[in-house]
Each structure stands twice: as C-alpha cells, then as structure tokens.
Amino acid sequence: MDRDPQEGADDDGATYRMAGSITISRAASTAREIAAEPDPLTIDLGDVRNMDTVGAWIVHRTVRDRNAKIVGASTEVKSLLEQVAEADHPARVRPEEPAGFIRMLVELGEWVAEIGVTLVGLLGFFGATLIGFANLIRRPKRFRVNAVIQRFDVVGVRALGIIGLMSFLIGIVIAQQGAVQLQQFGAEIYTINLIGRITVRELGTLMTAIMVAGRSGSAFAAQIGTMKITEEIDAMRTIGVSPVEALVIPRLIATVVMMPLLAFWAILLSLIGGGIFVWLDLGIPPLTYIQRLQEVIPITDLWIGIIKAPVFGFIIALAGCFQGMLVESNSEEVGTRTTTAVVQSIFLVIVLDSVFAVFFSSIGWR
C-alpha cells in the first residue's frame, strides 16, 4: 500500500505514480493527492496491482477534466477504465429544489393547498360514509355484524383497563390539587363540587376521547394505510366489496357506540378516585361523598358529558379512517398519516368541546 507521488523533472509537468491496490478504501486519499498535483499531469499506472471501479473512476475523471495522460496501464486496468467511461452519465442525487425565499413560498403554498385539499377530502369522505350508511339502510343484509362486534371488543372492551386506570388517577390528582387550594379558605368540602362537576361535565369525556384517539384512531389509520399499500383495498374494490362499508362503517359505528360507554366508565372511575382521596385525606366518608355529589352535580352535567362522547367518537374514527385511506406509496407514509390522524382528531375534539361548552351554557345548562 505504498504511495509514491513524484514530481517529474521533464517538461511534461507532474507525474503521479499509482502503486499497489487502488480501491475504494484508498479513494479519499488518492483523490486528494491527485487534486494536489499541478497540471499538466501524467498518471503512471505501471505498478498498480489491482484496481476497482472507484479507483478507475478517479483516474477517468482526472483524464476527463484535466486532460491527464495515462502511461503504463495494463489490459485489465484499461478495460476497467473503459467500463467506467462507458458508465459516465452524471446523475442528480436529489430532486431539484428551488432555493431560499422561493422555496419558503413554495412550501407555504403547498401547505395551504394541502390544508384545503384535506378539508375538502374530509368532507368528501364524510359524504362517502353517509352514502355508505344509506346503502346499508337500503340493504341491511350487507351490514357486517361480526366486524362491528369485533370492533366493539377492540375499541371498547379492551380499552376499559387503561381508561379506567387513567381516570382513577386523574380523579385523585384533581381531588388532591383542589383540596390543597381550597383548604386555604377552609372550604375543603368544595373539593367534592370540583371533582364532581369537572369530571362529569368535561374531563371524563375529553380524556376518554384523547385516549381513544391515541389508541384506536391511530390503529385505524395504520391498518387501513397498510391495506392500501398491500393493495388489499384495491382487491376489495375489484371483488365488489366497498371499502367504506367493510372497513370504515364498522369502525365508525364501534367508536360512536363505545365512546359514551367509555366516557361513563371514565367518569365513574374518576369519581371513585376522587372519593377515595377525600375519604383518606379529608376524612369525608364515602356515603357523605355520594350524597354530596348528588346535591352538587345537576343531571344536565351528565347529559353534557354523554352527549359529547359519540360526536367525539365519530370525529376520531372519521379522521383515522380518512388518513388511512390517503396513504398511497410507501411505508413511511403510514407513519406520518397515523400521526396526522391522531393530531387532527384530538385538535378537532378540543375545538368541538369548546363549541359544546359555549352551546350548553347558552341553553342554560350551567
């Protein structure tokens, strides 16, 4: 592996002598050394023992760009040089991209256009599911009972554990934080008001929606997206099965039906969590706690919590299935679409929640 660059003494300028094995392992140093030689350059390949295409390429481009002369090449080296010369078609590595400010404008424009396309697409998808529902009502035999029941299990029953645990802990946290603040006024009895109203009216449903979006909305997007990539959706269409009927509607129904039940479950567990905290920390016995809850929580609070749930469920399932259907080309897209589905559904849920809050207050359900 010896290298031996020699400055030629004659009028031909420099001679770069290559020796030993000129392969990719020495590519960086060989390229640097050749670049350092002055023109006109002669490359002596007499002592080359073996060469690979990368070595040959470096020689080739020196000949091409700097008009270097080659001496002493063996037949094998010559044939390698010919091969790389034959393959000399410069290719771009990345697609062309405009630079700087223009690029920023382009990205902004694409972003706006994409938001528009997404909204229109979501609306179109909503329409398609309505048509799907209408078709099912006309031909109820095509309703996939088994698929729906299976989704009930996946979306609802299997979520009971995690949603229950989460709500229980949230109940404790609200009680604990509330008690600390209210004790300063000697008003710790109002901790029960706080727990009762906030969990029943707002947090139970909202936290359930967030959990379902993360758990089921993402799964919908990933499942349907993967099916798009493996052409299962196309296969369904060609067989005559409507993907909306077979995939989207069972998921929509399951989420819409399961959300209020899960929300109720979450409310219950939050109240239990809060109750246990006030019992242990403030010494309020469970019976008093329950009585007090009955007094302070108007029944309309429960209605508010439960009415919101199916709407949130619908949004979550719709966003999940919609993003899944948008997957087109590669596996990376499944990931990004899944993320988008979760972000989109949680965002829409929170927007709708504030709309509901204003609406219910204004109809007098305070």
Next chain:
Amino acid sequence: MTGIPKDCDPVITVRGLSNSFGEQVIHDNLDLTVCRGEILGVVGGSGTGKSVLMRSIIGLQTPGAGEVEVLGENMIDRNEDEAKNIRRRWGILFQNGALFSTLTVAENVEVPIREYFPFIDKQLMDEIASYKIAMSGLRADAGPKYPSELSGGMIKRAGLARALALDPELLFLDEPTAGLDPIAAAAFDDLIRSLQKKLDLTVFLITHDLDTLYAICDRVAVLADKKVIAVGTIPDLLASDHPWIQEYFNGPRGRAAKDTAERDGEIVGGVEA
C-alpha cells in the same frame, strides 16, 4: 453429481447446514460450494428453503447446525465488527429490491459507501453513485427519483446498483428476474452476465426462471428433500434421473427454455464451453 470442479477456489462453503422452524425442518445436513468467478444458480420448488439458505449464508439467520464459510471466513457466531469486514465484500439484491423508501436511488447507492468510507467527499460520492447507476442500466434521470416512483424493473436495477456500491467480489441475487416481463428479464440476465465478466464477480443466484438458468448460470444447484440433491452444469443435471429434476427441466417450460437457449447457442458450461 455433487462434484466440485477441480480448479475450484471456494468462495462460499456450506457444510452440514441444518435449519428448522419449530417442527418444520427446512435444511438437513446441506452441503454446497460456490467457486470463484462462477454464476451459481440455485433452484428448487417453493418452500424448499432457497431464501433461507441465502439468509443463512449472509448471516441474517443463525442456522441450527452446520458451518458456513464465506470468502475464507467463518460466518457463524461472528462478532459484529468482524462481520462488517466481510459484509463490505459482498452485495445483496433482495427479492423486492429492499430500497430505502425515504431515500432517492442515488442516496440508496451512497448508503453503503457512507457507512464504510465516510471520508470520501460529497462530489466523489455523487460521481460514484452516478456511474454505478449507469452501470446498472438505469438512465441518469433515475438518480434523484424515490423508489415509489420506479417501475419493477427499475427497482431491481436500483437494488443492483446499491449491491454493487462497494465493488463487491460476491453478489447475492434473490430471484432477480421475478416479476419482470420476458424482455426486461432477458435484459437483466445480460446485465448480470456482463457485469459478472467485467467486474470479475462471483454470483449466487436464486431463481425460478428457467431462461435465466440456461442463459447465464455456469452451474446449477438443485434444492429438494431438505438438501442440495445435485450441482452441476445443465447438461449434467439433464443426465440425472431424480424425478424432480426431470420434471423441472423436461417439463413443458423447461423444454421451451432449452429450445430457446439452443437456438441462441447459449448453453453455458456444457455443450460448447
């Protein structure tokens, strides 16, 4: 029948290889030798473990028993650093290309170069990727494309360009012509043959394609009954009386491929070579 040519310089040596998935035995005491500078075709019915054999050789799967030697190095239980030295001496074309979908074709070709030779400057790296792409028979405008924008044949060629990135001595091809139309498949065969000659490659080629066998393979290994039941040139194999081999080469498709090859005077290794 399973004889090794006298002047064989073994590049891959498999001895007593056994593989099983649960109850299902895939390989039982399998032997195989691949010689330097040859194109060895591996054939066998579906489920005879052709891909598993390749995965065992390249170390993606630890065999139940047996020895695997590649380029003079033992492959079983190697530590990761030593294995890397062997890995840069081979290139692998997976069945579906296995291109990295988030990178362009040219960037895919650069991945192995970057991994092993990070000091090569950007411009030289791009030039290397360009000529590898051209050598694999892709047009220069394929360089900045993403795999999702390529056709099946282009994906294979791009995969080949990546496999050739480090100027390997040894090339593994898993069904390179599967899913290509006959014209594209024949062109791909020619490409492999000419690259093999130009770059002095040893090729381990899994295939179902009888035309490929006739057109470019020096020797063919037949997998059946959990081992390599025969290795040899196609005329050697035609002389065998194993029922699967007879069925395979003398079935309607086998005969058609043979006729084509004879018409083109292409039978390698046996008749005229």
